[in-house]
Amino acid sequence: MTFKSRLLVTVAVAAMSASAPAAAETLTLYCSPQIEWCQLVIEEFQKATGIEVAMTRKSSGETYAQLKAEKDNPKGDVWWGGTGDPHLQAAEEKLTLEYKSPMLDKLRPWAQQQAKQSGYRTVGIYLGVLGYGYNTELLAKKGLPEPKCWADLAKPEYKGEVQIANPNSSGTSYTTLATMVQLMGEDKAFDFLKAMHKNVNQYTKSGSAPIKAAARGETVIGVSFLHDVVTEIVEGFPLKSVSPCEGTGYEIGSMSIIKGARHMAAAKKFYDWALTPEAQSLMVKAKAYQLPSNASVDAPPQAPKASATKLIDYDFAKYGSSEERRRLLAKWDKEVKDLPR
Numbered sequence: 001m002t003f004k005s006r007l008l009v010t011v012a013v014a015a016m017s018a019s020a021p022a023a024a025e026t027l028t029l030y031c032s033p034q035i036e037w038c039q040l041v042i043e044e045f046q047k048a049t050g051i052e053v054a055m056t057r058k059s060s061g062e063t064y065a066q067l068k069a070e071k072d073n074p075k076g077d078v079w080w081g082g083t084g085d086p087h088l089q090a091a092e093e094k095l096t097l098e099y100k101s102p103m104l105d106k107l108r109p110w111a112q113q114q115a116k117q118s119g120y121r122t123v124g125i126y127l128g129v130l131g132y133g134y135n136t137e138l139l140a141k142k143g144l145p146e147p148k149c150w151a152d153l154a155k156p157e158y159k160g161e162v163q164i165a166n167p168n169s170s171g172t173s174y175t176t177l178a179t180m181v182q183l184m185g186e187d188k189a190f191d192f193l194k195a196m197h198k199n200v201n202q203y204t205k206s207g208s209a210p211i212k213a214a215a216r217g218e219t220v221i222g223v224s225f226l227h228d229v230v231t232e233i234v235e236g237f238p239l240k241s242v243s244p245c246e247g248t249g250y251e252i253g254s255m256s257i258i259k260g261a262r263h264m265a266a267a268k269k270f271y272d273w274a275l276t277p278e279a280q281s282l283m284v285k286a287k288a289y290q291l292p293s294n295a296s297v298d299a300p301p302q303a304p305k306a307s308a309t310k311l312i313d314y315d316f317a318k319y320g321s322s323e324e325r326r327r328l329l330a331k332w333d334k335e336v337k338d339l340p341r
Contacts, residue, residue, distance in 0.1 A: 007149050025051045027266040028075060030067075032060040032082025032171070033073075033253070034208060034231070037286035044282060059206045060086045060171030064331060067095045067258060074260035077267040080274060083171030084114055084124065085178065087254035088320030091121035096256035099268065102292075103275035111293035115253045117317060124255040124326070126283070126290035129243065129304050129311065130175055133229035134221045135214045137238045147221060149212035149245040150180070154195035161220035162199040166337075168264055168329055171209025171251070176223060177328055178319040179249030180294055182312055193336050200341070225251065226304040227289040234287055234302060247310035253290060 029036035035057050042053045058066065060082025062107075067079065067090050079087070079096070090096050098120045104112060111124030134147060143155060153162050165173035180189035201219055204210055210222030211229050215237035229241040255274055261267045273279055280292040289303040318324055 011038045023060045025049075025263070025266050027051050027053045027263050027270055029053050029055045029270070029328070030063045030076045030079040030258075031055050031057045032063055032080070033288065034228075037283070037288045038081075038300050040282055041274070041279065044279070045270060048273060048278075049269055051269065053270075057080070057221065059169055061167070061169040061174065064090055064171075065169075068093070071095055072260075074258050076258045077256060077261040077263045078270050079256045080270075081125065081253050081255065082300040083175050083322045084122070084252035084254040084316060085174055086171050087122040087256050087324055088114075088118055088316060089322045090256060091118035092320075092322050095120075095259055096121040097259045097261065099257050100270060101272050101275055103272055105338045107275065107293045107296060108291075110252060114254060114316070117320075122254045122256040123275070124142075124252040124269075124293045125255050125280070126251060126288075126292055127306065128225040128227045128251045129306055129309050130172070130179055130224075130249045130251065131226045131241060131243045131304075131309075132221055132223045132228070133211050133214055133226075133232070133239045133241045135217055135219075135238055136240050138214075138217050138220050142220065144220065145241075148184070150192070150248075151246070153199060153221065153223075154192055156198075157192075158163070158199045158221065160199060160201050162196060162223070163202050163204065163213050163221065164196075164200060164223040165207045165210060166203040166205065167332055169205045169208040171331060172225060173203075173223070173252050174325065175249055175327070177332060179186070179312065181313070181328065182249065182315060182319070183247055190331070190335055193332070194339060197336050198341050199337050206290070211239070225290075230302050230304060231287050231291040234289075241304065243309045245310075247312050249312050249314045252316070263335070 064086035081231035100120050114124035167173040167177045208228050214222035215217045215232040226241050257267045277296050280297045282295045284300045291299040
């Protein structure tokens with residue numbers, strides 16, 4: 001090839017490169033709330049930024065396990081939603097990245113505290129109260145009394161009528177386990193869990209599955225966050241939510257940037273956007289009924305009222321630690337999971 005030919009080829013390649021469209025910015029999102037909310041958030045974020053999002057939906061316990069499995073070769077960029085305890089555990093194990101969003105001072109105090117406690121490796125995006133719901137039609141058909149307290153779920157008349165998730169895979173159920181320990185003391189809590197075990201018809205993988213099963217008449221009672229009960233009620237299912245008489249725990253749904261994220265600029269853009277009033281106002285459209293963390297966004301009118309609930313002083317520092325989580329789950333596996341029913 002002559003010098004002139006080589007020059008022409010070089011100029012042609014340069015021209016093609018200059019005219020070729022830039023590669024689209026992308027983001028890989030691990031999403032733990034209900035799939036409808038995940039999809040809506042992705043749709044609106046893509047509209048707002050033009051960033052293309054690939055999403056995987058798993059429960060918070062499963063996502064935490066995935067982060068641990070991928071720590072040497074991270075696949076995801078942002079983990080959005082799900083109970084705060086596993087986000088705190090991921091922060092403690094340095095699986096997530098320290099990041100102070102410029103939106104931080106716009107958040108409610110409990111969301112800012114979640115960020116501070118984690119060394120700014122996670123942040124609160126919503127608050128949800130733990131409880132349960134029951135199918136009113138199925139309860140009446142079976143002639144069962146109305147349950148009002150945690151203690152009722154261990155009564156013999158509800159044998160085979162209670163559904164709850166496995167705390168190894170479900171952040172909702174781990175919150176339940178930690179709540180019982182804080183509410184009753186560890187020995188009495190495990191006595192209660194053993195007694196309730198006799199009434200459990202299934203330990204599901206996902207925390208929202210039990211209340212969906214109750215809504216569809218597959219079980220009378222489903223242990224869940226109360227906002228998930230409200231979601232099913234709004235859909236027209238015959239459910240009643242119960243804030244247990246003894247008191248109950250709560251979650252701070254959280255968001256974290258995964259350490260080693262491959263699309264860091266896009267991850268930070270999503271993180272900041274997800275804390276804006278515009279993003280958090282999507283809750284109602286997604287039929288999600290938690291309390292948003294942005295102080296300028298009101299909770300949906302259907303949302304459970306935290307002020308009307310007897311909330312425990314949930315110790316996120318202790319029960320959000322990896323060591324305590326491992327210990328409690330090992331004890332549940334050993335003393336509760338495989339008991340005869």
